[in-house]
Amino acid sequence: MTKQRPIAIDIQKVVKRFGDFTALKEVSVSIGDNEFFTLLGPSGCGKTTLLRMIAGFEDVTAGAIFLYDQEIAKLPPNKRPINTVFQNYALFPTMSVLENVGFGLEMQGKSRAEARRQAGEMLELVQLSQFAHRKPSQLSGGQQQRVALARALAPKPRVLLLDEPLSALDMKLRKSMQLELKHIQRETGITFIFVTHDQEEALTMSDRIAVMSAGEVQQLGTARDIYENPRNMFVADFIGDTNLLEVSVDKIENGRATCHLGGGHELTCDPVAGVDTGARVHLSVRPERLFLSSEPEEVESLRGRVVENIFIGTDITTILDLGVGPQFRVRASNSDRGNLRVFEPGQNVFVNMERGAARLLVD
Amino acid sequence: MQTGAARFDFPGFKVLTFLCLFILYAPLLVVTVYSFNDSRSITTWGGFSLRWYVDVFTGPDSAKFQSAAFNSFSIALIAATVATAIATSAALAMVRGGRFKLRTATFGLISLPILVPEIVTAVAMLIFFNAIGFTRGYTSILIAHIAFCIPFAYLPISARMQGIEGVYEQAAMDLYAGRAQAFRRVLLPMMMPGIISGFLLAFIISLDDFIITNFVKGAGIETLPTAIFGSVKQGLRPNIMAISTMLLVFSTVIVTLSWLVSRIDRTK
Numbered sequence: 001m002t003k004q005r006p007i008a009i010d011i012q013k014v015v016k017r018f019g020d021f022t023a024l025k026e027v028s029v030s031i032g033d034n035e036f037f038t039l040l041g042p043s044g045c046g047k048t049t050l051l052r053m054i055a056g057f058e059d060v061t062a063g064a065i066f067l068y069d070q071e072i073a074k075l076p077p078n079k080r081p082i083n084t085v086f087q088n089y090a091l092f093p094t095m096s097v098l099e100n101v102g103f104g105l106e107m108q109g110k111s112r113a114e115a116r117r118q119a120g121e122m123l124e125l126v127q128l129s130q131f132a133h134r135k136p137s138q139l140s141g142g143q144q145q146r147v148a149l150a151r152a153l154a155p156k157p158r159v160l161l162l163d164e165p166l167s168a169l170d171m172k173l174r175k176s177m178q179l180e181l182k183h184i185q186r187e188t189g190i191t192f193i194f195v196t197h198d199q200e201e202a203l204t205m206s207d208r209i210a211v212m213s214a215g216e217v218q219q220l221g222t223a224r225d226i227y228e229n230p231r232n233m234f235v236a237d238f239i240g241d242t243n244l245l246e247v248s249v250d251k252i253e254n255g256r257a258t259c260h261l262g263g264g265h266e267l268t269c270d271p272v273a274g275v276d277t278g279a280r281v282h283l284s285v286r287p288e289r290l291f292l293s294s295e296p297e298e299v300e301s302l303r304g305r306v307v308e309n310i311f312i313g314t315d316i317t318t319i320l321d322l323g324v325g326p327q328f329r330v331r332a333s334n335s336d337r338g339n340l341r342v343f344e345p346g347q348n349v350f351v352n353m354e355r356g357a358a359r360l361l362v363d
Numbered sequence: 364m365q366t367g368a369a370r371f372d373f374p375g376f377k378v379l380t381f382l383c384l385f386i387l388y389a390p391l392l393v394v395t396v397y398s399f400n401d402s403r404s405i406t407t408w409g410g411f412s413l414r415w416y417v418d419v420f421t422g423p424d425s426a427k428f429q430s431a432a433f434n435s436f437s438i439a440l441i442a443a444t445v446a447t448a449i450a451t452s453a454a455l456a457m458v459r460g461g462r463f464k465l466r467t468a469t470f471g472l473i474s475l476p477i478l479v480p481e482i483v484t485a486v487a488m489l490i491f492f493n494a495i496g497f498t499r500g501y502t503s504i505l506i507a508h509i510a511f512c513i514p515f516a517y518l519p520i521s522a523r524m525q526g527i528e529g530v531y532e533q534a535a536m537d538l539y540a541g542r543a544q545a546f547r548r549v550l551l552p553m554m555m556p557g558i559i560s561g562f563l564l565a566f567i568i569s570l571d572d573f574i575i576t577n578f579v580k581g582a583g584i585e586t587l588p589t590a591i592f593g594s595v596k597q598g599l600r601p602n603i604m605a606i607s608t609m610l611l612v613f614s615t616v617i618v619t620l621s622w623l624v625s626r627i628d629r630t631k
Contacts, residue, residue: 056536056537076536093553
């Protein structure tokens with residue numbers, strides 16, 4: 001994100017309470033103009049509530065929401081230049097596809113003919129022109145999804161909200177829609193705020209991701225940043241696959257933290273703000289950042305015994321017993337090079353760790 | 364898997380079925396057939412004739428029946444319209460309200476009058492009109508009919524609304540529609556089959572009501588059912604059968620229509 005980029009949606013210390021239940025606890029997020037921004041988290045984390053507050057379907061208990069410097073928290077949904085793609089699409093069943101897409105334009109005051117014309121153009125963008133006069137119920141799930149997208153984009157909103165729009169589609173269709181959404185976002189230049197519980201979907205599409213849990217933003221950053229440098233246990237565990245080890249920090253000197261995890265295992269990693277000497281914290285190591293060998297090959301290595309190899313097509317995951325802590329997973333790609341790193345169950349091996357692969361977590 | 368035919372094919376099933384149908388429909392069949400009887404007698408067949416139908420429109424009682432029919436149809440039309448409007452608002456409030464605390468209680472309160480014995484409602488209304496000093500006549504019948512038609516209009520509308528979630532209205536408002544536009548352009552067309560069905564049901568319920576009407580009508584005004592009853596008290600004449608048959612056909616058409624309309628699913 002460049003510094004000059006204006007802020008499209010600025011959420012400032014927003015709180016949402018339903019009776020005694022606090023759904024959002026002082027959330028502050030700034031979403032840049034033309035950004036593909038994702039709210040990612042498990043169900044019940046408050047991501048959909050936050051999206052509905054931006055759309056205007058939920059009122060704000062405390063705090064403020066700005067759209068390009070204009071406070072919108074008090075505006076009704078029909079006065080906000082923000083449109084939504086609903087989870088189950090909510091296409092109007094009594095209207096044709098063309099009427100659905102033209103609805104927002106007509107409500108903005110355009111003539112019926114003009115609304116139809118622009119709706120037709122929108123249908124071309126999502127390649128559904130030939131279905132313009134059908135009813136939504138006559139379309140497949142994927143086609144309905146595109147109609148919902150076209151309907152929300154047609155009035156040219158300043159921000160588009162997408163509430164788990166791909167969750168009803170099968171895997172293959174979802175993958176192609178992910179790329180198409182990203183493509184449409186770049187083409188239209190509209191800010192997208194995307195809600196999902198699928199971390200892979202979030203990593204694939206987003207410029208930036210806010211990982212949410214229990215009504216709070218746990219971490220905010222680019223896909224790579226969140227994946228490589230998770231801030232806490234929740235983020236490390238929720239995004240991707242990881243090994244979580246309980247460690248004690250023995251000393252921090254020369255920009256390296258030395259930790260031990262019992263059973264004689266010791267390793268060093270980059271220190272992290274908030275984790276001091278003597279702390280008992282968790283360490284996250286991604287399975288693909290490790291490799292096995294019969295002799296130690298890197299400065300940082302652990303000893304373990306192979307328990308099992310699991311073949312999953314693209315990769316081979318080796319499960320190891322370190323003699324301490326939970327079982328450890330190491331991944332090797334299914335290639336000639338990767339297969340050299342696969343050992344038979346029962347063999348004692350060294351688990352080599354690239355420098356920077358281990359990450360200390362603030363609990 | 365057993366076929367539908369095999370599952371119901373136990374000994375005596377057909378006999379039982381025909382017995383039930385006979386008990387249900389034989390009286391109606393007799394009335395219908397004898398309405399075309401040329402004889403003055405209501406029990407002996409004297410050949411086919413339409414004379415009693417002519418008699419209904421031109422005979423000595425025709426003026427009485429015509430004014431009763433006018434009252435019945437005008438009251439049914441107004442009562443069904445007003446009751447449907449009220450029932451529609453109630454159903455809308457239930458949808459917009461989402462899962463509010465007294466939702467079930469509210470639904471019960473609206474539907475309950477269907478289960479109250481009609482005679483109780485009739486007495487209660489009579490006492491009510493007397494207590495407030497309301498002169499009984501056309502207006503008192505109309506008010507009573509509006510009241511007892513509401514739950515009948517409400518049921519098909521609310522059944523239709525089950526499939527209409529609040530999200531459609533939200534989607535409309537998200538696309539810059541005001542509340543009124545969201546209702547008129549999105550919700551109303553989706554509710555329409557239920558509304559028409561509810562209206563037709565209320566219309567038929569009002570048209571053939573006897574007990575409540577008889578209590579609250581006052582002297583000097585008749586609806587078709589009370590006029591028929593009055594006529595029968597002075598002796599059964601075949602023209603009553605002709606009127607009854609016409610009412611039967613009309614009711615059957617309306618109820619069939621109501622059922623057909625209620626089956627149109629516009630939420631999918």
